[in-house]
Amino acid sequence: MDTRLLMISHASTAAQRAGRFPADDPLDARGLAEAHxxxxxxxxxxxxxAAAYVSPAVCARDTAAALGLAASVDVGLAEMNYGTWQGRRLADLAVEAPQDLAAWTRDPDAAPxxxxxxxxxxxxxxEWLDALRRVADPASKHTRNVIxxxxAPVLRAAIVSALGASPVVFSRIEIAPLSTIELRRSSRGWTWWPASQ
Incomplete structure (x- = not known):
């Protein structure tokens, strides 16, 4: 069975607009209006x-609700773990730890x-994409739709994984709030398609 996967990055948060690393922030009125x-x-x-899944983060769950999706929480879709930088401003880190920040933005293996x-x-x-493939019914002739x-970092990672590309390209992929990517799984593996919306 083929799978068509639409991945949506959550609506903007006040923390994003302030240049902060996420700290499980809810959507504010502006983000909710964008999502609606x-x-x-x-x-x-x-x-x-369509089967619907959502990151455990509040902003993602708020976005899914605003989109009218009855989505199941899936920890595999969780936000990237920012460690001690969670909730911190990029501008502050650029002053306090410029070398660590520079390494993290350029080296896909850096997690200082x-x-x-x-x-x-x-x-x-x-691994999440592989697990999604395994739960499909191989006897079905219909395409399975998943949302x-x-x-945004998860969408970047999904593109890199689907293409079998080097993680080095991560900094060249821009994903804005409420961006949608489409991946399709067939007998030849995952492919990246222009999102049809």
Whole structure:
């Protein structure tokens, strides 16, 4: 059975707009308004009977609810672990730990802040994609539609994993709030498609 996966990055948070690493922040009024406006555009692309999953983070769950999705929480879709940088401002870290911050932004294996490296995130999301494939019914002739509401770094990691690319390219992939990517799984593996919305 083929799988069509739409992955959506959550709506913007006040912390994002302030240049802070996330700390399980809820959506504020602006983020909720963005998500509600986006719902009208994304709903036709979701498809009938889509299985819906969401990161455990509050902002992702708020986004899924605003999109009208009855999504199951899946820890595999969790935000990247920022370790001791969680909730900290990028501008402050650029002054306090410029070398660590520079290494983390350029080296996919760097996790000097005690969190998760991008390479480890790619591995985690690749395992999530493999698990998603395994729960499909191989006897079914229909495409299985799945939607996942998660975080920008997770979408980047999914693209890198699907393409079998080196995690070194992570800094060249930009994912804005409420961006959607489409991945499809067939007999030849995962492929990245333009999101059809």
């Amino acid at each position: 406006a986006y719902a009208a555009r994304i709903t036709p692309a979701i498809g009938q009977g 802040h005690g969190g998760e490296s991008f390479s480890n995130l790619v591995k985690r999301i690749g 996942a509401v998660t975080h």
